[in-house]
Amino acid sequence: KNQVEQSPQSLIILEGKNCTLQCNYTVSPFSNLRWYKQDTGRGPVSLTIMTFSENTKSNGRYTATLDADTKQSSLHITASQLSDSASYICVVSDRGSTLGRLYFGRGTQLTVWP
């Protein structure tokens, strides 16, 4: 069964600290993986996309990694800011069906305290 598991479920850190969020998936055949940020009461916004051949990709203070062999991805946030408080959702796309489909994780709720 295709699944996306995220950990931790929630995380509290102090402003300025770094953190790493994890995403494990069983989706096969794999097409790509996206990390989305969802602020409270808003729709998700894409942060980065990882394809099979990519190991790491940065977007400002966000760095995503992908290990396609172990089917794991991580999102590292450097020097956290209060505005980083949000839910971070891992979304994996397959290429098995005719038009592809998306599998969503439940998200990691990050809270950054001053």
Place this chain on the structure above:
Amino acid sequence: EADIYQTPRYLVIGTGKKITLECSQTMGHDKMYWYQQDPGMELHLIHYSYGVNSTEKGDLSSESTVSRIRTEHFPLTLESARPSHTSQYLCASSHYRGDREETGELFFGEGSRLTVL
């Protein structure tokens, strides 16, 4: 900022009422989606469309219906709302490449939070 809009943002109604959640995008995207999201849970696809006059049911069974008469507009309707329909509804769109890979970025609206009393 993505150019996709949902109205209303918040709606509180009584059981048995008919409601329509509006979704419009100005990006010319072919593919549009409706997702349902409950707190702490993953997004569940309830409807999607590849273009005008195309609508399909998603993975999560839903009593709602959708229509796609215009490319930019994808409204969702509940004929008779019940408390079990209370949820956050997210509309999204993406550019449909017409190939096997769903690689397009999803652009989400702000969401419509529905509460049925």
